[in-house]
Amino acid sequence: MSPREAFALRDYLSPELKGRSISDARQSVSLTNILEQTCLVGRFGQLSARSVLLAVSDQLISAIAMTEIDGVARRMLLCPPDLNADHVQALIEDVEIDAVVTDQPARWADSDVYLIVAARPPVRAGAKAKTARATEWLMLTSGTSGVPKIVGHTLEALTGAIVADGPARGAPPVWATFYDIRRYGGLQIFLRAILSGGSMVLTQPAEALADHVARLQAGGVTHISGTPSHWRKLLMSGAASGFAPRYVRLSGEIADQAVLDGLRRAFPAASIGHAYASTEAGVGFAVNDGLEGFPADILGQNSDGVEMKVEDGSLRIRSRRTAHAYVGRSAAVLTDSDGFVDTGDMVELRGDRYHFVGRRGGIINIGGLKVHPEEIEAVINRRAEVRMSRARSRRSPITGSIVVADVILADDVDASRSGAIRDEILADCRAQLAPHKVPAMIKFVPSLDITAAGKLARHDA
Amino acid sequence: MSIRLKIISEMQRIAGEQQVTLPPLDDDLSLHETGFDSLGFAILVARLEDDLGIDPFTISEDATFPLTVGDFIRAYENVPA
Numbered sequence: 225m226s227p228r229e230a231f232a233l234r235d236y237l238s239p240e241l242k243g244r245s246i247s248d249a250r251q252s253v254s255l256t257n258i259l260e261q262t263c264l265v266g267r268f269g270q271l272s273a274r275s276v277l278l279a280v281s282d283q284l285i286s287a288i289a290m291t292e293i294d295g296v297a298r299r300m301l302l303c304p305p306d307l308n309a310d311h312v313q314a315l316i317e318d319v320e321i322d323a324v325v326t327d328q329p330a331r332w333a334d335s336d337v338y339l340i341v342a343a344r345p346p347v348r349a350g351a352k353a354k355t356a357r358a359t360e361w362l363m364l365t366s367g368t369s370g371v372p373k374i375v376g377h378t379l380e381a382l383t384g385a386i387v388a389d390g391p392a393r394g395a396p397p398v399w400a401t402f403y404d405i406r407r408y409g410g411l412q413i414f415l416r417a418i419l420s421g422g423s424m425v426l427t428q429p430a431e432a433l434a435d436h437v438a439r440l441q442a443g444g445v446t447h448i449s450g451t452p453s454h455w456r457k458l459l460m461s462g463a464a465s466g467f468a469p470r471y472v473r474l475s476g477e478i479a480d481q482a483v484l485d486g487l488r489r490a491f492p493a494a495s496i497g498h499a500y501a502s503t504e505a506g507v508g509f510a511v512n513d514g515l516e517g518f519p520a521d522i523l524g525q526n527s528d529g530v531e532m533k534v535e536d537g538s539l540r541i542r543s544r545r546t547a548h549a550y551v552g553r554s555a556a557v558l559t560d561s562d563g564f565v566d567t568g569d570m571v572e573l574r575g576d577r578y579h580f581v582g583r584r585g586g587i588i589n590i591g592g593l594k595v596h597p598e599e600i601e602a603v604i605n606r607r608a609e610v611r612m613s614r615a616r617s618r619r620s621p622i623t624g625s626i627v628v629a630d631v632i633l634a635d636d637v638d639a640s641r642s643g644a645i646r647d648e649i650l651a652d653c654r655a656q657l658a659p660h661k662v663p664a665m666i667k668f669v670p671s672l673d674i675t676a677a678g679k680l681a682r683h684d685a
Numbered sequence: 686m687s688i689r690l691k692i693i694s695e696m697q698r699i700a701g702e703q704q705v706t707l708p709p710l711d712d713d714l715s716l717h718e719t720g721f722d723s724l725g726f727a728i729l730v731a732r733l734e735d736d737l738g739i740d741p742f743t744i745s746e747d748a749t750f751p752l753t754v755g756d757f758i759r760a761y762e763n764v765p766a
Contacts, residue, residue, distance in 0.1 A: 591723055621742035622727035622750070650702060659703075664728035665735070 232295025232355040232379065233418060234259055241421045244396070248284045249428035249439060253346055255418075262349035263288045264325065267341050271297045272356065274323040277316065279303040280343045281327055283405055283426045287414060289325055289343050294379060295355035297323070301362040301374065304406040305429065306676035311371045318374060318552035319362060362551055363408055365503050366677035374551040375503045375558075382411065384545035385507035386419050388528040392447070396422035397471070400440050402450035402458075403427075403678055408503040409476050413449050422447075434463040441467050449473035449499075451678040452483045456612045459486045462635065468493060473510075475499040477679050478580040478598050481516040482605035488514060504558060505565040506545030508532060516602075517571075517579035533564070538584055539571050540564040570596065586682060588616070591623035593660040597682065600663060603656050604629060609637045609645050614672050614680055615663060629663040630672060642668055688761050691736060692729075696721075699728055712755030719754065739764045 237258050244255035253261065262268070263285045276297040280286045286302075293300050301319055303312075315321070316337065323339040324332050332340045361382060364372040399417040403410030404427065417424035425443040427436065437458070440448065448469045450458075455474060458464050472487055472494045479498035487496050500508040500518070508530060511518045525531045530543040542564045550558050559565050568585065571578040582596025597615035604613040612632045617625040631649065633642065646666045653662040673681035686694075693710055696719070700707045705720040716726070734740040741760040742750060751757040 591727075618731060619743075620727040620731060621740065622723050622730055626724070626727045626731055628731070654702070660724055664724075664731050 230295060230355050230358040232359065233291045234295060234353065235355060236418050237291065244421065244423050246284060246287055246424045246426065247443060248426040249431055251284065253284065253288065255423065258288065258291060259352060260349055261288060261346035262292060263343045263346050264292055264341055265344060265347070266350050268292045268296050268353045270339060271323055271341065273298045274339065275319055275321045276300045277303060277321045277324045279324055279326045281305060285327060285343050285345065287405060288346050292353050293325065294359045295357065296353050297359050298357070299360035299362055302406040304364060304404055304676065307364065314371050315374065363411070363503050366407060375547040376549045376551045377547050381506060381545050381548065383415050383419060386416050392420050396420060397447040398423045398425065398443060398445045400425040400445040400448045402454035407677055408501065409449065412501065412507065433458065433461045437463045437467050445469055447471040449475060451476040452479050453477060453674050453680045454678050455483055455487060457674065459490055460611045460632070460635065464490050470494055472496045473499055475501050479516060480602040480605050484514055484516060502567055504547050505541040505567050506543060506547065508541050517577040520573060520576050520578055534571055534578070537570045539567045539569050541567060588625055588627055590625050590627060590660045595627055595661045600627060600629060600653065600657065600661055603653055604631060604649055607649060607652065609634055612672060616682065626664040627661065628665045628667065630667050630669045632670070632672060633668055688737065689758050692733065692758050692761060695729060695732055699725055710754050712753060714754045715752055716754065716757060733761065737761065
């Protein structure tokens with residue numbers, strides 16, 4: 225590609241837009257003058273045309289490093305903070321990494337990688353990096369076991385949905401997300417902040433939720449995104465009072481009616497939207513009518529060039545926002561022969577809306593009958609006394625598996641009512657689900673694990 | 686409560702949930718005649734495991750599933766504590 229055609233992150237960072245910043249709990253950096261700053265001590269030139277592993281623990285430094293590396297390196301692999309160290313060598317070999325940008329250079333002293341570049345808090349740069357090529361952006365899938373898959377994107381694909389949405393109305397937004405920006409969902413928000421001319425407030429590892437929310441308020445956050453699990457956790461914490469964003473976005477998991485209604489009550493003045501996106505399929509669509517699922521008529525080709533269909537029960541997406549390939553020595557094929565990505569997300573048509581019912585790989589088999597844990601959780605979560613739930617399989621000598629549910633009750637529920645609530649939940653499940661999908665047991669638990677990617681942990685899935 | 690009483694009361698509870706009408710639970714009644722399907726028994730065995738801490742049908746490799754209510758109860762009573 226000739227340099228003339230390439231457009232990089234830095235090209236969205238105009239010094240004419242004043243008052244922009246990116247911050248975490250420790251520092252705030254002006255985005256207005258960001259191009260005069262460097263985290264790489266001016267060594268970006270050495271990264272020219274290299275395959276770069278961005279392995280920086282700090283999100284803020286990672287963000288600035290991304291703006292320096294994009295358009296310079298041949299490819300850039302973003303390492304999320306929870307990446308299993310055992311997988312790093314395989315990833316390095318898979319994408320022929322020849323440079324590592326890290327805040328812990330000593331750790332890489334013995335590695336075979338040609339170039340180790342230390343990333344440090346930003347300082348004033350001498351020379352400025354120039355956009356020379358379209359860097360390939362590599363991201364990792366958030367699967368729970370094995371070496372993660374490497375997914376290849378271009379900046380154009382990553383920003384397709386943002387460009388299509390057009391600029392936000394009114395004052396430039398201040399974006400925040402509960403995701404890490406090295407994950408697809410978080411990177412989307414970082415890119416939205418950059419492209420919109422706005423600002424961004426990052427998460428800080430190990431920060432208490434109440435402190436995080438106080439920082440979101442102090443930073444004037446107007447637009448914020450997270451998974452339904454992130455949002456349930458916030459609603460449960462009671463920390464949301466006083467926080468009044470203009471736009472609340474959910475993605476990454478099924479947004480059921482209960483969490484949408486909970487957010488509507490907590491943020492009465494906000495627009496609430498749930499977006500469908502995945503690392504592989506990119507951003508598919510956003511639903512802003514406050515209802516779970518999506519209107520059936522958005523299947524087919526829409527005006528943004530996103531085409532969707534349902535085949536064998538799963539949602540398939542073809543668009544210029546999808547990843548272009550899985551990358552690596554034994555990489556699987558990402559799209560079918562027609563260019564559709566099979567998302568593996570199973571949908572069911574009810575009336576004129578499709579509803580997400582779960583992941584293809586997450587099915588529990590009960591004596592030959594199949595159930596998605598998510599469809600059980602959606603029924604349980606509808607009860608006002610319930611904050612969050614997880615359905616899972618439990619081994620059975622009779623049927624192979626049975627389904628059981630772990631439930632977190634809302635804070636204001638009297639514990640002495642738990643027996644009655646259990647009966648009510650079971651009655652709801654019997655009324656709305658096939659007999660084999662009704663949990664055999666309901667257990668009340670104080671908490672449920674959330675993965676580093678912000679999703680409800682499903683150990684048995 | 687004895688193991689026998691716990692098992693009988695759990696069966697009655699599940700029968701209520703599953704809307705099954707139980708006949709009198711005599712020891713000679715075949716499990717098939719209780720009206721429970723395999724899912725009903727799976728639920729019963731799981732709940733008893735939580736309540737009693739034992740699952741006699743998983744402990745032993747060669748465990749055969751009992752045929753009568755009496756056999757079923759004895760399977761629990763005969764597990765060494």
